[in-house]
Amino acid sequence: DADVTQTPRNRITKTGKRIMLECSQTKGHDRMYWYRQDPGLGLRLIYYSFDVKDINKGEISDGYSVSRQAQAKFSLSLESAIPNQTALYFCATSDFYQADTQYFGPGTRLTVL
Amino acid sequence: ELKVEQNPLFLSMQEGKNYTIYCNYSTTSDRLYWYRQDPGKSLESLFVLLSNGAVKQEGRLMASLDTKARLSTLHITAAVHDLSATYFCSDDTDKLIFGTGTRLQVFP
Numbered sequence: 001d002a003d004v005t006q007t008p009r010n011r012i013t014k015t016g017k018r019i020m021l022e023c024s025q026t027k028g029h030d031r032m033y034w035y036r037q038d039p040g041l042g043l044r045l046i047y048y049s050f051d052v053k054d055i056n057k058g059e060i061s062d063g064y065s066v067s068r069q070a071q072a073k074f075s076l077s078l079e080s081a082i083p084n085q086t087a088l089y090f091c092a093t094s095d096f097y098q099a100d101t102q103y104f105g106p107g108t109r110l111t112v113l
Numbered sequence: 114e115l116k117v118e119q120n121p122l123f124l125s126m127q128e129g130k131n132y133t134i135y136c137n138y139s140t141t142s143d144r145l146y147w148y149r150q151d152p153g154k155s156l157e158s159l160f161v162l163l164s165n166g167a168v169k170q171e172g173r174l175m176a177s178l179d180t181k182a183r184l185s186t187l188h189i190t191a192a193v194h195d196l197s198a199t200y201f202c203s204d205d206t207d208k209l210i211f212g213t214g215t216r217l218q219v220f221p
Binding site: 033040048058092101103104 | 155157205
């Protein structure tokens with residue numbers, strides 16, 4: 001079984017809808033991250049969390065919110081989706097004692113119409 | 114603006130040839146990460162370079178880090194088709210900035 005899972009894997013929604021993307025991990029890592037990937041722009045960090053009570057904004061947090069429900073779960077919400085949030089979203093985890101090498105989930109492809 | 118820049122952005126090379134991908138960064142990071150992404154897939158870690166002068170090798174890939182020059186390189190030796198992928202470098206600051214990636218295609 002995959003160590004980092006994301007649901008859903010694909011989602012098509014309409015402008016203005018609320019969307020939640022979920023990430024779960026079995027690696028036992030404290031640190032979790034959400035990124036978006038756009039063609040030609042690499043990955044950009046949205047939010048990250050170093051433990052259950054810690055939430056930090058990344059480079060592009062506007063229009064997004066997150067919830068760290070447990071060590072193993074980190075959710076990303078789009079309160080009112082807009083078309084320029086169409087992208088591939090990745091969750092990742094890392095462990096400080098493993099040099100913070102990141103382990104990525106399979107990705108969620110989100111399309112906002 | 115803090116940046117991580119890779120070049121080239123696209124690299125088409127013949128099997129058996131050598132080439133180097135460059136990652137220049139303007140951040141204060143002391144570490145540098147390299148990842149590989151196959152088409153339609155997620156990213157997987159290749160190397161983590163922990164300090165100035167660090168060198169890591171795995172198969173036909175070798176990565177190095179010069180923190181004084183704020184430069185990391187990923188050297189490909191005797192390329193094979195299986196190395197075709199997109200390669201990303203990333204810094205270790207709190208914004209975890211990724212380069213835009215180098216798309217590598219290896220042809221016979």
